[in-house]
Amino acid sequence: MNFRLNKKTKTIAALIIAGSLFLSVPFLFSGFGFVILFAMVPVLFLEHYTRVNKIRFRYLYIYLTLLIWNAITTYWIAYAKFMGAIGAIVLNSLSFTIVLILFGWFRKRFGKGVGYLFLIFGWIAWEHLMIEGELNWPWLMLGNGFASSYKVVQWYEFTGVLGGSLWALLTSLLIFDIITGGGNCATKKEIKVKNFSLIALIIVPIFISHAMYISYKEAENPREFLIVQPNIDPYVDKFGGMTQKEQDDVLIKMLDENIGDSTLFVIAPETFTSGIVENEPYSSDSFNRFYRTMQRHGNAHLIIGASTHYLYPESDYPLSKRPSYTSRRINNGWYDSYNTAIFLDSTGKYELYHKSKLVPLVEFMPFPKYLGGFRLLVIELGGYFGSYGTQKERSVFTSRDSGIVIGTAICYESVYGNYYREYIHKGANVMSIITNDGWWLDSPGYRQHLWFDQLRAIETRRSIARCGNTGVSALINQRGDISASTEWWTRSVLKGKLNLNEKITTFVKYGDFIGRIAYASMLIFIALAILSLLKISAKAKE
Template sequence: MLKVFQRNKLSAEEKSFLRKDRLLLILSGILTGISFTPFPFPFTLFLFIAFIPYFLVLEKRKSLLEINRASYLMFFTLSLITIYWVGSWQSKADPFLMIGGGVLIFFYPVVLLINSTLFYLSQKIFSKEKSFWLFPIIWVTGEYLLTLTDLKFPWLILGHGLAKFTAFIQIADVVGAFGLSLIVLYINVLLFKAIKYYSSDRKLFFRYVTISLLVFMFFFIYGIIKLNRKDEKNEKYLKVGVVQPNLDPWDKWELGGLDDILKNYIELSEECTKLNAKIIIWPETALPVYLLSGTYSDIVDSIYSFLRKNNVYLLTGMPDYIVHYNNPPTDAKLSKSGNFYYSTYNSILLLNPNSYEIQRYGKMQLVPLGEKVPFVDALPFLANWFKWGVGLSGWNVGKDTTVFKLKIDNDSVRVAGLVCYESVFPDFVTHFVKKGAQFITVVTNDSWYGNSSGPYQHKEFAALRAVENRRAVVRSANGGISCLINKFGITEFETKMFTRTSFVVDVPLSDELTFYTKYPFIIPILSSAFSIWIIGINFLLWLKRKFKFDK
């Protein structure tokens, strides 16, 4: 273990090479990082060459330690540029949130070392030359792993970096964000191979450059054709009102002035009803209370009075509280009195103007540490160690995807509701669409992170979900960015950060099922299967060496 930190004496020439390699690694991290929002579109193109400096260094590294040392520097630079905002770093930010954000910047690159380790293992079976062709497959395996376990954090899927390259991302309706990552990395590999042969073999140089350009142009032209396609069927539209109240997320949880908070929502919602909205969307945890716990009947009555008066539905993010008197689920909490079990969810509720029947959805993809302590089900004592000052670290995990059903002018409308972080998971969203959702809503509260990169990245990633499923996406964010994104990933309307506003948009309803919606796991599962095969072969080779099996 000490060898990891041990420094060997280097010659002046070796030190010079090391400095150059470090600059290449930092350059690779910078080019990858600035490909992501909030950097504008032209910077996105850097993603197609960003890994070349990294590959140039990897080619010279032989041992696992050397490869991972180099990889960590590249990945840390990427992490610092793209997810620095997770700690919030505001005066009101919870110290635990800031500590967690700081740890993530250093820990996320460690998780990405899974990719470089698999690359090293592939060289035990194939030559280093061939292993570079396998790197994109290995990388997608790592991205997919980041959607699993309680530590899931698939924020930096490379395909997400292309969100503003509208023409190129249209192929996501076939391959999804993971497929975009694969395409981007293969273009990087092709150009890396071209650079290698620039001096020694111009024929191979031009061959690899030509192939990379053909690959790029194929998917670009596919996107242009899609963007210019005329739909044969006339789409139906639904008038949707969106409320952005711009409440301070820290002060809101102090539970003061609930009547004033509701008044703010009602005033903004009334502006939507004047424009004939049929459904109004409020953001995540719109009211900082368990509205349906029985304690806030006057607030509930006020909301229903508004809905009935204007004959409008309300889809709202809301903390939800469920009591289990019989057969409680295994993750239910015992009340202090010990008389009953209960569960709490970061939920979306659909309130109907013509009925008190409430449709519910409990958030299933919880933010690690922020909303759920990782592995707390197996290690309950961890729940007492990690708690936000705002009390958000103890949500239960929702049990199933819900598609909300509305009856509008004798027509049935089906809506998917995602809570904040859930819109980052490519395959997760397909479950709602396969259940019949005709458009997607995202309720969120990105104000926790101020005017940083986070809210802008989160908003742009939703464009990939729109293209993958060919569904319009409507976002209602507490302090921004609220918007309408069409099925081509184009933002048709958006608000500014930290503005109190509301608006009404015509949202197209679609029943189309894309190839990706039907088969979202093809690329990640095949990539993972190949990576598992690499691990398995290496394990067998290790056994052979360990026990000196005869040939």
């Protein structure tokens, strides 16, 4: 059998490979964030080539490109639940394929300029929806691709991550337009203008960013933090291999051996302890063990992750009155479960913060009224199934001397810049992030999460004490530098100082304004689409 690939097939295959690799590399390899600037160029050429050559089912090739990108960069979700990974990869790829389909439609109906504008605003509007919507998954926003090259996006303190998405889309579109449209320019002057614009578009933001990085100076007001990384295997030991007391003893021993007189905060990982009833936390042996530990270290405060439960008063909420859509029955009443950060000091004072940006298909089922039956796609972590409860607003913890106001983002919450800034609005002058990335094993997942946290430091100009159960734990300064870190999958501690900051950045003040503008602009494109469809309908009736 003589099987030969024709030229068109080879070209399409080459563009699919180039597009998926260029989009993937920034999320896989440290220091290659700049690749995201032209990562969309092969995708645009694929759309152009298949359209010009009238290739059948041409958008399937674009979908395949985005599917490969999503699979290469987020396959690690499958370590927790295979069907959950399939759902995330398939749906995210499909959503951006739809944006590209609409880009082709607008260009055909209204010309190249309107098509380009729709691609820019439509893509960013969809990323904005992935941040703010019920079914949210912002992991692969183009702006996140710069995370491993954070020194080139110091201006995220003004724009947030969507400023990076805008930069990447503009650059890719201009490169594509120069290559495909250069021969059609009326004069050499127009070609020179486009070439100069491209050079400026690449160089100016990088120059500004490096100038900001070099000139940024933190106010010197250091506070000492101790980060404890107990490295409890989430698949083997966390939920069965070790008792809670054995796990507590590991962490307490590490804490006692490394805490100092100047240590003000001890940070422990997400969901380290469990079974704590918020109505009476001192009924928990684990809670009491940590309270007694803090009594021995009078100056320090502890932030530790826990799975907690709140029992609603039966007099207020009989079985006929459900308190919330996440609550469940227990005996003659109701209770809610939470992924919680507990703040505890030596006096016994404690405060709770409930994680409220939950992982879709892991910690909550989106649109429960309509999708409640799709249990197959839900990822079960640590034997817990069902939607966690949340709280309406962010809250922060304050040290006894009121000098430190610390926000605590739990795991997935640190991926959302617009959400994360709310801790700063509540007064946080330093941040902590607690997580358990061990679910993803030794994969790009935990590295990507760490890189994204560096972007949060830049957007808010707040230092971060980051604690991961299995790593990587880190101290991150206000420029996004990792000043110290632990190794992956090791039992270790990290002690160091972080500076506080009271200043409010433009992004913290105004939030995701680029996303809001793009989202609002969809009204214009919807109006254009309606007018076009009405014209088509009128012509059809003639």
